[in-house]
Amino acid sequence: MARVAVLAGGPSSEHEVSLLSSRCLAGWLREAGHQVRLVLIGRDERWHLGAPGADLDAAGEAAGQQAAAALEQLAAARETAFLGLHGPYGEDGTVQRLLQDAGVPFTGSGPQASAICMDKELSKLAAQRLGGRCAGHQLVGGLNPPLIRIARTVGYPCFVKPLSCGSSVGAGRVDDEAGLTPAVAAAQAADPHAKALVEEFIPGLEATCAVLRLEGQARAMPLVSIHPGEDFYDYRAKYESEQTVLTCPAALAPEVTESIQRLALAMYESLELRGAARLDVILREHDGQPVFLELNTLPGFTDHSLVPLACRAAGLPPVQVVQAILDDANPPL
Template identity: 30%
Template sequence: MKIVVLAGGLSAERAVSLVTGCGVCRALRERGHRAILVDLFLGMEDVPADPETLFDAPDGLCPQAEIKAQAPDLEAVRRSRRDQGPSRIGPHVIELCQLADIVFIGLHGEDGEDGRVQAMLDLLGVPYTGSGYLSSGIAMDKAAAKRMMEPAGVPTPKWRLLEYAEEEAGELAETLPVPCVVKATAGGSSLGVFLPEDREALRKALQEVRRFGGRVMWEERIFGRELTVAVLGDRALPPIEILPAEKDFDYAAKYQAGGARELCPAPVTEEEAKLVQNLALRLHRALGLEVYSRADFILDGEGRAWCLEVNSLPGMTPGSLIPKAAAAVGMDYPALCQEIVQRSHHLKRRG
């Protein structure tokens, strides 16, 4: 098949997305597909007279991509686009997507996980991988997803949305319970997540979290083991336990060598594994997610599982969590990418 792997974009998770996109593109080419990587924001300034010839370009047009300790400078990315246009969709992106048999969405964060790209592709009649626009948008908004967890029978920590002006952060910090979690509702890759343990740290978190945009959420801090469960098709893969090398599992810990140990399958009892797997499947279905997703949990000292959030487009770098869970059941990375494409290609999209 001709496949456009859509990656990059203009979100704080741009670097992660590009590494995901390169890994997926090369894996699909290994499986015989004519796959190319297209950057959602930068697009392609110059295309040949017959754009279809790009699908045979060496290495699928994959750039040099790496994930550094800090999130990318998005203003520098903006300045690097020649046309300097206002659109978040770069030159020739739509044209190339329309030439493809399917678009593999390798985007993370804003524009990709929030359902806007999916809605665009729906309107163009272009098939794509993963969940549709509505369920993607709900999953991306942590508050909206949490509102659906309890009715679905998925326990989640106590939470509330916060509305405050910057100068009110100090006063608010005196009233909220600590320790706690403060997060941006639309963040990902642990960006915009703070774990204050005292009121001064809470005040700073309430000020800094606003840089990540969207709404701000306070959440009860549950202490325990960090587990994540991937859903692929109609099955839950083995849970993974995450053991950060430092105190917190932040952006750097997720993507830098030595930042965390990931144990797969997680060393939990069969009963505990089934518990989080069933909850991940239940949430996947309740939100109307399709093909694949990944839900994050805390398993407390009493064996109760608390869902923190769900990801409709979890990381697909070769070292990401879903490829590790797939490997635990005998599925290598190219086979995983192939299954995502096949399952998505057969979907009948709901309105």
């Protein structure tokens, strides 16, 4: 039996999604026989340490404290932090650095790998170095997007998203120049660094490949194809819509499946990722070839999320998956 602290919430726009993941993770970890404490990180970045065995609501009623004081308690209790966080602060290397500096072992990837994968432009460069196809894009950091350059290098329609957010927060399709400036402003407002990525719009089927380290060996899971019933797989399609259809294993040509799994494994190993990760692609409508979208180092972990779905298709129930993630935790420095 291990002592585990599930970190939930956080200051990002994905706070509520994190709560959903963390409740499921805590249940599966308890089912695996571990002593579990829930830690609610508020939107104000204060940490609320629940008592071992208490639920998330009870953790939220505990007194809030600064991260340093909370981490000192976790280190003294020799607890491993199991990250149920998503988005900036929880997924971009920030909390990983805090845990590492405090000597608290934690699940998921380290600070540097987390920061690279959270940055959509850096993760594209990593994918390209390993032979992955990427959509044309333009990074916009100022108030006025370079309209002429975007029209020439990206074109319309295009897709605008925050540089460093997940769950498709702040993302949307833009059909013409008139809609670009407000879309960029919305994406920048959602991004912690006020940067937006304007990306070539690629019609096609979205698919995803989970990777999990089992007994020291990285394994690619069966692919999941995503049929959102909406314009694209946005926040609503992920967490609210009943029209989204997920198919696992995805009905793709074997060579396409294998190429996506190879890229997922190559990125996982080259970036030295840990625990569970998820690579997202879109299959171009005109030729079925995969184009890299992003790599998630702390993917959603609700009962209906993509990674648990893929793992179940591989014969791995959630209890076994969370145990594998815990076994691959970063040891204290």
